[in-house]
Amino acid sequence: MSASDHLRAQLFIAGQWRDGGAGTVNDLINPATDEVLGSTPRASVQDLDDAANAADKAFRGWSRTSAVERSAILNKTAALLRERTESIARELTREQGKPLAEAELEVALSAETFEWFAAEALRSYGRTMPARFSGQRQMVINQPLGPVLALTPWNFPILLPARKIAAALAAGCTVISKPAEETPSPTVAIARALHDAGLPAGALNVVLGVPSEISRHLIAAKAIRKISFTGSTTVGRHLAGLAAQYAKPSTMELGGHAPVVIFADADLDKTVAACVAGKTRNAGQVCTSPTRFIVHESIRDEFVARFGQAMSELKVGEGLDPGVQMGPLANSRRLVAVGELVDDAAAQGAEIVTGGNRIGTTGNFFQPTLIADAPITARAMNEEPFGPVALVNSFTDVEDALAQAHRLDVGLAGYVFTQSADTAMAMGEELQAGGIGINSFSVSSIEAPFGGLKDSGYGYEGGYEGLDGYQHHKYINHVA
Incomplete structure (x- = not known):
């Protein structure tokens, strides 16, 4: 396989592939051979605004799509990822370096993640409470928070985006995913699979470029209602501070030792x-x-x-x-x-x-x-x-x-x-x-919560807790 055969990285916004409006941000380098595989596009401010607008517009429809329909799309995505395991894993290894067997396992776990949250979407139960007075109904319903900004690193370049994207979509949220600029192709593969599975345009958008430019601009964007980040403690603290300025909830999966x-x-x-x-x-x-x-x-x-x-x-x-x-x-x-x-x-x-x-x-x-x-x-x-x-x-x-x-x-x-x-x-x-x-x-x-304590962050991915992180629990008191 030559460099020319490598999947070209592009932005994915409102269901369309496009090159970055600000040129490129870096060469993609094979860490085993030093071979240049291609380049990573750099999103412009207009690209980022387009992605936020697309996620906001798509949220109106996706949040009202039935759990059964959302589940079906996620299950089909899982099937497509399994069918495409060989090509996805080879490109992952060429960009990130891990042995092919580890890359193939990572793709399989990503498919399993979509299957888990496809099922979990059907188990997002609310509850009805005994009424305080006759003629009154008290209930809690689970609703999606809104468009999500998902920021992921290069060490597990398909599994970590899959955890965030699958959970958010299962909950009824839309997503802007920003993968690491060194390893874009696995997230591109997820976007292609979701698109081919019938995900509405704008429900998932993929942007690439300079991390600080993207996070600063999109965390401030009115459309974004949740931030999910996996990475270092230092960067996580900075992003949590930005999110706090706008009172936006965040999940932070940070470093360990x-x-x-x-x-x-x-x-x-x-x-x-x-x-x-x-x-x-x-x-x-x-x-x-x-x-x-x-x-x-x-x-x-x-x-x-x-x-x-x-x-x-x-x-x-x-x-x-x-x-x-x-x-x-x-x-x-x-x-x-x-x-x-x-x-x-x-x-x-x-x-x-x-x-x-x-x-x-x-x-x-x-x-x-x-x-x-x-x-x-x-x-x-x-x-x-x-x-x-x-x-x-x-x-x-x-x-x-x-x-x-x-x-x-x-x-x-x-x-x-x-x-x-x-x-x-x-x-x-x-x-x-x-x-x-x-x-x-x-x-x-995937069936258990994953998250840290102290400087290792807060919030969870996996398990029912992973879905819960993209929802709010609305209390409704209905008096007849």
């Missing part, structure tokens, strides 16, 4: 295998990625030796190559940032057990890296690495483990490895995070 508490009774064979797979999934570019491994002192040395060996044996390469277990970092910025964190830890006395360096000179490949005994002053112990970097420190007792786990003011995910049911129950309740994995790194399922 997940602790992994490994007790002395953990099954090390299973634990090490899970830790390697969990840490290097998407090259560690996952907000719930396990990062701070807090290991009981009695098994610390064995765990480090086995974890380091397994990390060093991973096959790293271009995501389209057979057998590759980890692809490149998604962009050159991450390559520099991860390298600086590793160098800082080494300078402060940490042991680089394995990895720690860039691989080759082409692409953004970085070795799976294990760092032992980094001091708490090391940047990597305080800043989310967002790369294939694992940090191992030891603990003596439960209180020590919890103190280390809760040292940072984040709370998106936390993990525990133990064979004790009592320990699992206690730690599941004590760890301060939105999702807890016990002997597992899976803390995100």
Whole structure:
């Protein structure tokens, strides 16, 4: 497949594809080969106003469309995504870098997301309450908030937009989606599938360009009634502040720095295998990625030796190559940032057990890296690495483990490895995070709520809570 075969990124506004009115914002670069795949259009102010007007106009009809009809369109979209998995996944891998198997799984999960919210649209129940007086009826009905601005990053470039778009459309909202400028094609694929499934023009619009220009303009737009953002804590705080200026509700799924508490009774064979797979999934570019491994002192040395060996044996390469277990970092910025964190830890006395360096000179490949005994002053112990970097420190007792786990003011995910049911129950309740994995790194399922605490944000995606975030609950008191 050559660069000329890559899907050309365009804006999608009011059911029509168009080029950006302000030219282009960046080249699309294959992070494994440095090949230029194309360019990302830059929306003009007129483009953004057109998108807001289209979403506002379409909301009048889509919000009144029956849940059964909305559900049918979302189910058809899911079917189209499944049919197009191969082409979507290959373009996703070429833009973002992850192994093709991971990209195919991401497309499948996105289709499942549309199916879940297609069904959830039919379960958006209101309620009727016992009347206070004869001849009176008191009820609550669920209604869509209005047009939504959905802002998503590059690490899961089809799943994260799917979560927001599917939930908002199921609730009866319309959407303006702004994907990352490095990875536009997966959101374009969603728009094509929805269009082909019969979604009315303007119910979904896709804009691309300079993130700050788009967010600042559209958050202020009168038509936009809800903001949903996935990204860094720093940017999330800024966007939440903009939304607050206009009293607009927002969902913020922000950064993490997940602790992994490994007790002395953990099954090390299973634990090490899970830790390697969990840490290097998407090259560690996952907000719930396990990062701070807090290991009981009695098994610390064995765990480090086995974890380091397994990390060093991973096959790293271009995501389209057979057998590759980890692809490149998604962009050159991450390559520099991860390298600086590793160098800082080494300078402060940490042991680089394995990895720690860039691989080759082409692409953004970085070795799976294990760092032992980094001091708490090391940047990597305080800043989310967002790369294939694992940090191992030891603990003596439960209180020590919890103190280390809760040292940072984040709370998106936390993990525990133990064979004790009592320990699992206690730690599941004590760890301060939105999702807890016990002997597992899976803390995100479409049927369950996903969201963080503290600096990791607020609001939920997934589960019935994900639909609820796009609705308001209207109380009606009817006196005959």
